[in-house]
Amino acid sequence: MAREALLIQTLVDLADSLVEDYDVIDVLSLLGDRCVQTLDVAEAGVMLAAPDNALQVVASSSETMRSLELFQLQANEGPCVDCFRSGLPIVNIALAVDDGRWPLFTTKAMAQGIRSVHSLPMRLRGRTIGALNMFRTAAGAMREDDVVVAQALADVATIAILQHEVAADAQLLNSQLSQALNSRIIIEQAKGKVSESAGIDMDDAFQLLRSHARNHNVRLTILCRDIAEGNASARSLDSFPQRQG
Amino acid sequence: MSSVERYFRILEHLADVPSDDLWAQHLGEVCATVTRTSGAAIMILSGSLVSGSWCTTDATSRLIEDLQFTFGEGPCVEAHMLGKPVLEPDLADPEVRRWPAFTPPVLAAGARAIFGFPVRIGAARLGALNLYRDAPGRLDAEQHADALVLADMAARAILAVQADAPPDELAAELEAGANFHLEVHQAAGMVAVQADCSVVEALVRLRGYAFRNDRSIADVAEDVVRRHLTFTMPEATGS
Numbered sequence: 001m002a003r004e005a006l007l008i009q010t011l012v013d014l015a016d017s018l019v020e021d022y023d024v025i026d027v028l029s030l031l032g033d034r035c036v037q038t039l040d041v042a043e044a045g046v047m048l049a050a051p052d053n054a055l056q057v058v059a060s061s062s063e064t065m066r067s068l069e070l071f072q073l074q075a076n077e078g079p080c081v082d083c084f085r086s087g088l089p090i091v092n093i094a095l096a097v098d099d100g101r102w103p104l105f106t107t108k109a110m111a112q113g114i115r116s117v118h119s120l121p122m123r124l125r126g127r128t129i130g131a132l133n134m135f136r137t138a139a140g141a142m143r144e145d146d147v148v149v150a151q152a153l154a155d156v157a158t159i160a161i162l163q164h165e166v167a168a169d170a171q172l173l174n175s176q177l178s179q180a181l182n183s184r185i186i187i188e189q190a191k192g193k194v195s196e197s198a199g200i201d202m203d204d205a206f207q208l209l210r211s212h213a214r215n216h217n218v219r220l221t222i223l224c225r226d227i228a229e230g231n232a233s234a235r236s237l238d239s240f241p242q243r244q245g
Numbered sequence: 246m247s248s249v250e251r252y253f254r255i256l257e258h259l260a261d262v263p264s265d266d267l268w269a270q271h272l273g274e275v276c277a278t279v280t281r282t283s284g285a286a287i288m289i290l291s292g293s294l295v296s297g298s299w300c301t302t303d304a305t306s307r308l309i310e311d312l313q314f315t316f317g318e319g320p321c322v323e324a325h326m327l328g329k330p331v332l333e334p335d336l337a338d339p340e341v342r343r344w345p346a347f348t349p350p351v352l353a354a355g356a357r358a359i360f361g362f363p364v365r366i367g368a369a370r371l372g373a374l375n376l377y378r379d380a381p382g383r384l385d386a387e388q389h390a391d392a393l394v395l396a397d398m399a400a401r402a403i404l405a406v407q408a409d410a411p412p413d414e415l416a417a418e419l420e421a422g423a424n425f426h427l428e429v430h431q432a433a434g435m436v437a438v439q440a441d442c443s444v445v446e447a448l449v450r451l452r453g454y455a456f457r458n459d460r461s462i463a464d465v466a467e468d469v470v471r472r473h474l475t476f477t478m479p480e481a482t483g484s
Contacts, residue, residue, distance in 0.1 A: 164367075166366065166367075167366055167367030167368065167369070168367075169404075170366035170367055170369040170400075170404055171367065171368060171369045173369070173404045173407060173408055174366075174369035174370070174371060174404070176407065176410075176412065177289075177291075177371070177403070177404070177407045177415075178291040178292065179412075179413060180407070180410065180412075180413055180414055180415045180416075181289070181291045181296045181415065181425070182291065183413045183414070184415055184425065184427070185296075185425075185427075185430045188427045188428075188430035188431045188434065189430045189431070189433055189434040189437075189444045190434060191431055191434060192430065192431035192432060192433060192434020192435040192436075192437070192438075192470075193434040193435070193437055193438050193444075194434075195431070195434070195435060196434065196435035196438040196439060197438050202431055202470070221413055228434065228444050229443075229444075230437075230443065234438075
């Protein structure tokens with residue numbers, strides 16, 4: 001596939017992940033792989049910040065890349081780390097052992113044949129969630145339009161990830177909503193049972209349930225569930241009125 | 246029209262809310278206005294069960310909601326289950342015959358076209374937006390696109406409102422103006438005692454009684470709660 005076609009396809013694939021359910025790791029692996037295929041870079045990888053803001057390696061184009069990314073986290077130095085911390089691109093840095101910038105990382109990377117490093121922030125609305133990292137085996141600068149393309153891919157991936165977060169929150173909130181609705185229904189069912197068994201109205205039935213729950217230190221929903229499901233009898237409630245006949 | 250323009254246009258309508266208490270009602274009215282339909286309602290479902298309506302704009306949309314609650318069938322229920330819009334441009338002469346219990350009373354109330362749009366965010370399914378019109382005909386592309394945006398906004402609104410509620414409790418803003426058919430569940434509790442059955446069975450009986458007597462389950466429940474109707478085994482008797 002021609003480079004442009006592959007790039008467009010990549011953008012479409014990433015954009016698809018905005019609307020479909022997908023796996024974050026898959027999206028980021030796709031991002032890394034397509035960078036290597038379409039841009040003049042030898043390796044690519046993505047780091048993302050965990051909720052505690054600690055970086056984690058989530059995708060790498062090869063085992064070499066993976067070990068170099070992990071090494072940066074252990075040594076707490078390197079282009080990805082700086083890019084994430086500053087939120088600014090760090091591109092076209094030719095590695096040199098004696099420039100003192102990232103002494104541990106530089107030695108390790110050069111031993112793997114890496115000559116220049118490029119790291120782009122994954123940012124949206126002032127929040128940096130990670131970095132896209134690309135390594136070259138040639139010392140020269142990345143083509144300017146390659147940098148633009150890489151940043152565009154990183155931006156779409158960022159939106160996809162944040163969208164996924166919203167969806168995950170929605171999932172949790174939805175189950176809480178179901179739970180709340182269900183609790184509400186159970187309480188009404190229990191009120192109905194108590195009201196009918198005791199021959200009292202709904203408000204009085206509710207008071208009976210509430211005071212029993214309070215006296216016995218059980219949650220109202222739990223007590224109501226037991227009554228509604230027939231695991232406890234309305235007659236066993238404190239101050240259940242004794243009916244005539 | 247671009248989707249951004251569409252969002253902004255709809256947001257302008259929404260910003261016109263008369264009072265914060267009437268927010269859900271206003272959202273329903275905006276749904277009907279923007280899509281140029283006769284009425285709208287937003288149904289909340291939990292799993293495959295209809296929990297109730299967050300808002301309705303008129304008597305017909307209320308009936309459409311109540312019938313779906315009573316019979317567990319209709320465009321909203323189906324849109325929610327399938328996760329995609331369910332469109333019926335002519336209820337009187339449908340391409341697919343469906344909803345046998347739901348359709349006749351809806352037609353009798355004057356609705357001719359009916360549309361259900363799932364209200365959801367990603368895999369989180371919350372319910373459905375219902376639109377109806379008193380004349381047959383399809384929604385055009387603009388109306389359809391507006392309905393999708395409105396359903397999306399409804400989903401976000403429901404979650405935003407519920408997000409502030411204490412665990413295990415419904416947000417007050419969600420309950421205000423909403424109809425979660427609480428009386429039906431009270432009645433189910435009463436019937437369970439009267440007929441010595443489970444509350445699930447009691448609900449089935451209430452539903453069956455409503456169907457056979459051509460009444461809404463809410464009406465039947467009201468009679469039970471007011472002690473005008475008792476269920477004994479095996480059949481219900483009025484008193």
